[in-house]
Amino acid sequence: MATSTIPILFDKTHLTSIGERLYTQSLDLVRELVANAYDADATRVNIVAETDRIVVEDNGTGMDRAGIEQYFTIGSRFKKSYPTSRTYHRTRIGEFGIGKFAVLSLCDRFELYTRTETYAATVIFDKEDFEKREKWEVPIIEHEIGGSSKETGTRVVLYDIKKRLEVYDMDRYLTSTFPLTEPDFSLFLNERKLEPKYIVGERVTINHSSTFGKMKGEIILASLTIPRELTGIGVRVKGILVQRSTFELDQKHELMMRKITGEIRADFLPITTDRGGFIKDSPEYQYFMSFMQKKLQQVIKKLEKRSLAYSDTKSEKLLSDVLS
Template sequence: MSSHEFIPLTIDKSHIITIGERLYTESIEFVREIVNNAYDADATLVEILVGEDTIEIRDNGAGMDKDGLKQYFNIGSQQKLYSPKSPIYKRDRIGQFGIGKFATLSAGKRFEVITKSGDFVGRVTFDKEEWERSKDVWQLPLEILPPDFRNMDGTTVLLGGMTKKFDPKDIEVRIIEGTPLKAPHFRVRLNGHTITPRSLTGHRIPFLEGTSFGPVTGEIIILPETASSTKDLGIEIKVKQVTVRREFFGMETWGKAMSRIAGEVNADFLPITSDRTGFIKDSPEYAALQNVMERVMGNVKITLQRLAGKKEGMKVSRALKEALQKIYKALAANPDLSPFGAFPVGDETKGIGSAAMKKRETGQTIQTVQDADTVKTVQPKKKRKKKPKVKQLTPNAVIKRIKFGDIGVSVCVDSFGEDGPEVFSEETTIYINRDHPLYKRESSKVDTHVLNLARLITQEISLMKDPKNPRQAFERQSKLLRDAFIDKSN
């Protein structure tokens, strides 16, 4: 015959200390936890004072009465889940699990909580050594203080018996990332210094996406190359304005470009772990975030490539202009080397968007005089039109033109693939392939970039002079390059 009994569920007292000491991967996180408690209590100012052997954190929030203090030390209390909004500023409360207060035990042996709400002022002391000695006692000493002990409502947490020392700069970093500093009516001061949110400059890409769980908002910033950093890589994921962790969202394959991407994404519906350092990644909420960020980062990558192309285009434009100026000088000194015959006059202009193709005037009538009374008209033979190699240029094409009287040559630097020719010409337009491995190598430095462009352009101009005799063309090219880059006056 079976019987039924009950087994009591118990928790060892030492587990309270274990929770505090091992709740976070870094003990400095306890400061962030206390500041966020102040935010939940509608504080407008939090003061952090870091001393040699103490850390004091005081706020001007609502404070707690006697029942509030009891609730505060109720481990695992879900009161904030039942009251998710603060009473005065209607803030979304950050705390969820009711265990963060014990994180102070990871850095000190004792902490005091002094709080005032109306006429009630109380102090509760948690001493780790005393707690361990009184094995069967599950209560903390509460001291009722006179109403004038504290001037205004609010709470002070005083950590003593420090087992670790913290650099105020490290605390500031945690406050910037882990507290809602951008919220209205909320300010945090550290040793008299007001902590301000981090501000980044760059190309901003804001976004707002909807999911079945709630909105996903944020902003991605493409930093200037001079501001790129390998420190703190990834996008900050925030829940209720607090950074929980960073994620790459596929940027692992972007190489060095990843260091130029910063920003944040806000998704308050994400389920977080009890230590607030991660998410339940196999949840449908996190899957929804991943889907949104896949689209967002796809747009970011396109924008990054466009911005990189624009900057590269400016660099190419400057180098091409300098190369053409040098070539112009060399042709002016050697008019016999010009395929256009006349001494080069005029100036260099720039065209953008399509090749500056200049057709040969093959339709004109050529007249030859036989005698004084007879003029015979001879029509030139029509040449078969060649199929153009270039059908369409990319948006990043850089085009400049150098004029020789009424005739000139256009130079177009564009992408024609790594396996494409390094340079080629169609009529009076020279195309230079910026994807070619040799071009990429030489364009890394300004001087070699200009020299390489001049080499390619003079090569094509020399071949225009006499395409059937490449040997003489190369000799002409050599002379042009020499006069372009060597100052004879010196």
């Protein structure tokens, strides 16, 4: 009996299909680029959205040669090995190491320029050129560092966009997705700073520790009916909004849920690869689901009491007016 080996190969064209399958919304691709900037301790991220081009530029730490090689490593475990950033000790958002290639479903060519205090380089990724090469490699241009400037950061440019992204949609998506209330993080879209939305209403603070990890945030009993896209509790993992949920209470309490919103952060929740949902059969999510249902039921009871008290007051006033 002869024993030998066979190679395990990965076709280059799958880099595109991975992005198309994992990221069903084009806006998710922009999120990945901003998330990389956040992980690199950027305090400012500028996004320029044009008809056929998107630019995402930050003032983060930048990358040296080793950092660039790690960046282009599929499935890199760097962020799992180093889960917090060096300067602001942020919990890094990146997890799977494939998001940077997802942009290939939106464009066939992108350019990355990055600079540290001692190193600068440009990497050009052209899909057609990459697939023609025998080896898995892309051209890199290393620049000389001159002058006394200590500016650092990274700029990614997507060329010849296949599908135009509307600025209005990007604004709404990015505003709800990223932690814009953090003091050392600002996001600009076409030179306009994005600001978090403030909803007037009574707030119920959540600060709970479990065997899985901490849950922290607030449930808001809005004074007025809120827009549909803000209905439910936004669940954040590592600062990024994964989804909003009514925790299956909207069918029984549809009218009440229209006035309930808020956000909660639970970094221990396992998420799907596209970061668009949770692994719902995990024990972490099952615990979280049960906890949130109980909390929301308490809030709904409070709303019902408030509504009943308002109704009684209104009836008393009406009767008083009739008798007077």
